[in-house]
Amino acid sequence: MVNQTDKQDQTNAPIGLAALEARLQQELDWLELPAKAWMPSLTRDAQPLLEVAIIGGGQAGMAAAASLLHLGIPAVIFDQSPAGFEGPWATTARMETLRSPKKLTGPALGFGALTFRAWFEAQFGLEAWEALDKIPRLQWMDYLRWYRQVLKLDIRNEHRVKGILPQPDGVVQLQLQTPAGEQVVLARRVVLATGRDGLGGAQLPEIAKEVPRTLWAHSSDAMDYQQLAGKRIGVIGAGSSSMDSAATALECGAASVDLLIRRTELPRINKGKGAGNPGLTHGHLQLPDAWKWRIRHYVNIQQTPPPTASVSRVSRFANTRFIFGAPIERIVSTGDGVQVHTPRGVFAYDFLIFSTGFRVDWSQRPEFDAIAPHIRPWAARYTPQAGEEDAELSALPDLGPVFEFQQAQPGALPGLERVHCFCYPAVLSHGTLSGDIPAISDGAQRLAQGIAALFYQEDIEFHYRNIEAYAEPELRGDEWQAWKPGQEDVRPAPILQEATP
Numbered sequence: 001m002v003n004q005t006d007k008q009d010q011t012n013a014p015i016g017l018a019a020l021e022a023r024l025q026q027e028l029d030w031l032e033l034p035a036k037a038w039m040p041s042l043t044r045d046a047q048p049l050l051e052v053a054i055i056g057g058g059q060a061g062m063a064a065a066a067s068l069l070h071l072g073i074p075a076v077i078f079d080q081s082p083a084g085f086e087g088p089w090a091t092t093a094r095m096e097t098l099r100s101p102k103k104l105t106g107p108a109l110g111f112g113a114l115t116f117r118a119w120f121e122a123q124f125g126l127e128a129w130e131a132l133d134k135i136p137r138l139q140w141m142d143y144l145r146w147y148r149q150v151l152k153l154d155i156r157n158e159h160r161v162k163g164i165l166p167q168p169d170g171v172v173q174l175q176l177q178t179p180a181g182e183q184v185v186l187a188r189r190v191v192l193a194t195g196r197d198g199l200g201g202a203q204l205p206e207i208a209k210e211v212p213r214t215l216w217a218h219s220s221d222a223m224d225y226q227q228l229a230g231k232r233i234g235v236i237g238a239g240s241s242s243m244d245s246a247a248t249a250l251e252c253g254a255a256s257v258d259l260l261i262r263r264t265e266l267p268r269i270n271k272g273k274g275a276g277n278p279g280l281t282h283g284h285l286q287l288p289d290a291w292k293w294r295i296r297h298y299v300n301i302q303q304t305p306p307p308t309a310s311v312s313r314v315s316r317f318a319n320t321r322f323i324f325g326a327p328i329e330r331i332v333s334t335g336d337g338v339q340v341h342t343p344r345g346v347f348a349y350d351f352l353i354f355s356t357g358f359r360v361d362w363s364q365r366p367e368f369d370a371i372a373p374h375i376r377p378w379a380a381r382y383t384p385q386a387g388e389e390d391a392e393l394s395a396l397p398d399l400g401p402v403f404e405f406q407q408a409q410p411g412a413l414p415g416l417e418r419v420h421c422f423c424y425p426a427v428l429s430h431g432t433l434s435g436d437i438p439a440i441s442d443g444a445q446r447l448a449q450g451i452a453a454l455f456y457q458e459d460i461e462f463h464y465r466n467i468e469a470y471a472e473p474e475l476r477g478d479e480w481q482a483w484k485p486g487q488e489d490v491r492p493a494p495i496l497q498e499a500t501p
């Protein structure tokens with residue numbers, strides 16, 4: 001006989017990934033997904049055309065590919081990283097856990113069985129889920145690896161896109177560096193899912209350029225922090241990556257770590273989080289420019305506080321200092337170290353870490369050389385009110401409703417609009433839909449539905465011919481008989497009511 005406790009154990013017992021995968025398959029089957037193939041198979045000079053090529057196999061690229069596949073649109077992802085090491089999580093990120101609350105459904109695209117929670121509970125059970133505070137960084141990467149496998153996404157790793165050349169005749173040429181050498185592929189549409197620094201790279205103060213490259217790193221650089229053991233480290237900035245870099249350096253045995261912080265105190269409120277709601281997700285795109293700018297500028301200048309656990313991770317060490325009101329005035333190289341001049345004094349370090357964020361910077365992305373000069377930035381679209389100037393926002397691309405680039409000079413690079421920008425720099429045009437966990441599914445679905453509509457319009461002659469050629473009968477033709485004149489009347493005789501006397 002099963003007693004109450006056994007019953008409970010059975011209810012809470014992890015079902016295992018195989019059972020979860022079967023459940024996901026059942027959900028997809030019930031919803032008839034993916035849609036059946038409906039796109040024409042096109043070739044160019046006897047070479048097959050990819051329908052959509054996605055550059056980047058992080059969560060944005062994968063959610064975009066899955067959304068396209070569900071709409072019956074094949075998508076191939078190219079990523080320069082080795083398989084399972086896409087994005088920052090298992091490469092350059094150094095936080096212990098994600099900032100995002102564990103309950104966010106991320107790239108699950110509306111399928112309960114595809115959420116991080118389902119994946120976690122299937123392996124570790126409900127109790128472990130309830131006990132979990134934040135998602136460990138590497139566990140998020142494990143979940144993304146499972147996501148890729150369970151959705152059978154076509155990701156070609158160690159394929160670096162070196163060039164993007166839109167053509168006037170409806171295709172975009174991609175030049176790739178692959179393990180088998182250089183390759184050229186043609187795609188009808190290209191999605192840049194290239195990440196937080198997707199159209200550029202590290203944002204560095206001019207002053208950094210005067211310091212020998214051996215004496216500094218950016219917080220997003222891949223670097224073995226063990227080499228900082230015994231050294232005096234200066235970390236410039238006070239965001240989450242500053243804390244992660246400082247803590248990692250301390251844990252790796254740095255002699256000391258100073259955080260040099262321009263502000264007089266840390267921001268405490270996460271305005272970006274406060275701004276998030278379904279209204280912003282679905283309504284930002286249609287807002288007047290002035291509102292788009294005002295919201296993003298406000299969130300920018302308020303700055304995002306580092307997570308509390310990340311700050312405490314640094315504060316645990318006695319050999320660290322938070323030095324506020326210390327903007328960098330000058331850095332003097334002393335051969336094997338630097339002197340950093342600030343209003344709070346001159347500090348000597350063996351190594352500096354700039355944790356100063358990212359920016360659009362085409363010079364750091366040679367793969368975009370052919371398209372960059374033609375991309376219309378927000379600076380060409382909108383002039384902010386006095387006091388709301390914001391160089392970071394001005395440099396962001398002014399995107400169309402399907403995340404597509406628009407031409408700086410109309411007609412100068414035909415085909416540019418076939419390249420869709422589904423990475424962080426889409427934020428001013430579309431809101432935060434193109435990278436961060438909270439609304440990545442909404443962004444991916446907007447992109448996929450928009451691309452489906454564009455393909456349909458473009459191929460309308462093909463689809464019309466298909467309608468004409470469509471010949472699947474729904475009636476056999478023997479379900480009725482046409483009446484002929486002279487045919488015996490089989491209708492019942494009318495009942496004539498007799499008049500009452």
Ligand SMILES: Cc1cc2nc3c(=O)[nH]c(=O)nc-3n(C[C@H](O)[C@H](O)[C@H](O)COP(=O)(O)OP(=O)(O)OC[C@H]3O[C@@H](n4cnc5c(N)ncnc54)[C@H](O)[C@@H]3O)c2cc1C
Binds near residue numbers: 059159436
């Ligand atoms: C340290 C850190 C912590 C973060 N923590 C959070 C968090 O807690 N919550 C949250 O919501 N967001 C967080 N973010 C923001 C965001 O969620 C991540 O940046 C996330 O990785 C974005 O996913 P993505 O798919 O857009 O880009 P990525 O994961 O960066 O993937 C982009 C991919 O594109 C590939 N690629 C780029 N250029 C090329 C090329 N030319 N050819 C081939 N491949 C290319 C890269 O190799 C990479 O794999 C964090 C960001 C960072 C940097």
